Amino acid sequence: AQSVSQHNHHVILSEAASLELGCNYSYGGTVNLFWYVQYPGQHLQLLLKYFSGDPLVKGIKGFEAEFIKSKFSFNLRKPSVQWSDTAEYFCAVKHSGGGADGLTFGKGTHLIIQP
Amino acid sequence: DAGVTQSPTHLIKTRGQQVTLRCSPKSGHDTVSWYQQALGQGPQFIFQYYEEEERQRGNFPDRFSGHQFPNYSSELNVNALLLGDSALYLCASSLWTANQPQHFGDGTRLSIL
Secondary structure, three states: OOEEEEOOOEEEEEOOOOEEEOEEEEOOOOEEEEEEEEOOOOOOEEEEEEOOOOOEEEOHHHOEEEEEHHHOEEEEEEOOOOHHHOEEEEEEEEEOOOOOOOOEEOOOEEEEEEO | OOOOEEEOOEEEEOOOOOEEEEEEOOOOOOEEEEEEEOOOOOOEEEEEEEOOEEEEEOOOOOOEEEEEOOOOOEEEEEOOOOHHHOEEEEEEEEOOOOOOOOEEOOOEEEEEO
16 A cells, blocks of 8 residues: 655744655555645645656745655745745645556645744 | 535534535546545545546445446545544545646534533
8 A cells, every 4th residue: 555654743934934845655566646635624725746757846935846756755845935824734645647546645744834 | 716625624423423514626626535534643645536426445344335426526424433543534536537736625523422
């Protein structure tokens, strides 16, 4: 069974600091990878996705992630965080392609940005 | 463009009861997936529906069942509720045939007393 591991459950940063959230997955096949964000009181929103091609993907709000196949990793980065980035961040994986496949999520990282 | 809508937003039940949660997918989507998110955890996949059939199922007991209607909307039914079923239940919609991400609704908060 596939699994997703997010290394940090709670992260506290000051505004303008750089951010990197770790994500590793276990799955022996071709995958699609996602980062979702859940702002307080809001639904899960897609930050960025990787399906194929360039392993460095850019998402909304200045976030990016790099897929390193050899390390089974898909870390999320942002050069300079803002107070409004305070949220819960989830890494998720599914088998590549369309058709039946639910997402497997990590446990999430609670990010707090201090002004 | 309507996103994924779920009802009700909150629900309180007692142990042993049965509950039905509802989901309308984003316009143009044909596939609905259901997830359970316990407090402090990531969402866990329950099952996925396409063409009114359950296509894939996660590690959940038969007490959890679902249905998809011809208009692509879906229901999640849970029988013989347990205290451990207290969670946020999320519905997500997507397209079956393409590499497209799933779009999530706001969820239904189910509390079991």
